[in-house]
Amino acid sequence: MDGPGGLEERWRAELAQWGIPDEIAARAPADPWEHSPARFAGRTDRALADPEGPTLARIAEALPDNGDVLDVGAGTGAASLPLARLGGGGAPGDGRGTLGGLVAVDTSEAMLAALVSRAEALDVPVRTIRGRWPDVAGRTPAADVAVAAHVVYNVPDLADFLTALTGHARRRVVLELPYRHPMSWLNPLWAHFHGIIRPERPTADDVAAIAERLGYGVRRQERPAPLSRFADVEELAESACRRLCLDPARAEEVVAAVAELDMWPVPRDHWVTLWWDLP
Numbered sequence: 259m260d261g262p263g264g265l266e267e268r269w270r271a272e273l274a275q276w277g278i279p280d281e282i283a284a285r286a287p288a289d290p291w292e293h294s295p296a297r298f299a300g301r302t303d304r305a306l307a308d309p310e311g312p313t314l315a316r317i318a319e320a321l322p323d324n325g326d327v328l329d330v331g332a333g334t335g336a337a338s339l340p341l342a343r344l345g346g347g348g349a350p351g352d353g354r355g356t357l358g359g360l361v362a363v364d365t366s367e368a369m370l371a372a373l374v375s376r377a378e379a380l381d382v383p384v385r386t387i388r389g390r391w392p393d394v395a396g397r398t399p400a401a402d403v404a405v406a407a408h409v410v411y412n413v414p415d416l417a418d419f420l421t422a423l424t425g426h427a428r429r430r431v432v433l434e435l436p437y438r439h440p441m442s443w444l445n446p447l448w449a450h451f452h453g454i455i456r457p458e459r460p461t462a463d464d465v466a467a468i469a470e471r472l473g474y475g476v477r478r479q480e481r482p483a484p485l486s487r488f489a490d491v492e493e494l495a496e497s498a499c500r501r502l503c504l505d506p507a508r509a510e511e512v513v514a515a516v517a518e519l520d521m522w523p524v525p526r527d528h529w530v531t532l533w534w535d536l537p
């Protein structure tokens with residue numbers, strides 16, 4: 259299984275295990291996979307208020323003054339826009355370039371619109387490209403640093419995704435991802451409401467292994483997620499209803515199950531930053 263292409267095949271197969279059974283998905287009142295632009299905008303605004311963390315540091319240290327960043331699966335810009343708040347001005351080579359421009363790629367028009375309004379407020383020149391990476395790679399310019407934060411668990415063809423990302427970076431590629439699949443916190447609720455045992459894999463180790471297989475000199479840093487996932491249990495229940503394909507009217511049942519299963523507060527995810535430099 260781990261021969262040439264084996265890791266990539268295993269990634270694809272294990273990701274497919276996260277699919278929602280057709281009979282459950284058919285009854286879903288709302289798209290169970292949808293990301294809320296408002297929720298991600300809140301995350302970006304918190305990151306702008308407190309720009310910190312290893313992902314930002316690894317991007318900043320590879321960025322020249324007035325450098326540009328390609329943010330793939332940019333959402334509302336949480337991984338890249340806070341660079342504008344870091345300021346540069348370090349000695350040459352000590353790592354602290356300034357953000358001269360941003361190219362943001364995303365499949366979601368609403369996410370990109372929220373990103374553009376924030377980029378304008380920060381005076382960051384931005385170009386948006388709506389579409390799926392790597393399908394849109396051919397019409398995307400290269401940048402000093404390419405970043406993809408919290409995207410790879412959406413990507414079955416990971417080797418193609420990473421190869422195109424690396425092909426668009428002049429200096430460095432940076433990924434940020436939770437150690438486990440971002441829907442893992444819901445696993446006890448899937449068992450409770452649907453009698454379904456969700457997978458344990460793939461993990462960030464698999465992403466690192468695939469990148470190494472592609473020949474990249476992968477380095478790694480980890481930390482607990484800086485933010486808790488939900489402000490309160492009602493917010494959790496609203497999100498869980500959507501993810502579990504339940505009618506929103508069942509939110510109180512979810513709250514009761516969360517208490518019974520001792521799921522509150524939800525433990526913080528473990529975030530992993532992976533990066534590699536271009537020769």
Ligand SMILES: C[S@@+](CC[C@H](N)C(=O)[O-])C[C@H]1O[C@@H](n2cnc3c(N)ncnc32)[C@H](O)[C@@H]1O
Pocket residue numbers: 293298301330331332333334335336337363364365366369389390391392406407408409412413
């Ligand atoms: C979980 S959000 C992360 C957003 C942002 N990077 C952050 O860290 O807050 C994932 C984003 O990637 C986008 N996305 C997922 N797969 C994509 C792909 N193959 N190409 C482009 N965008 C993608 C989604 O539309 C969504 O906005």
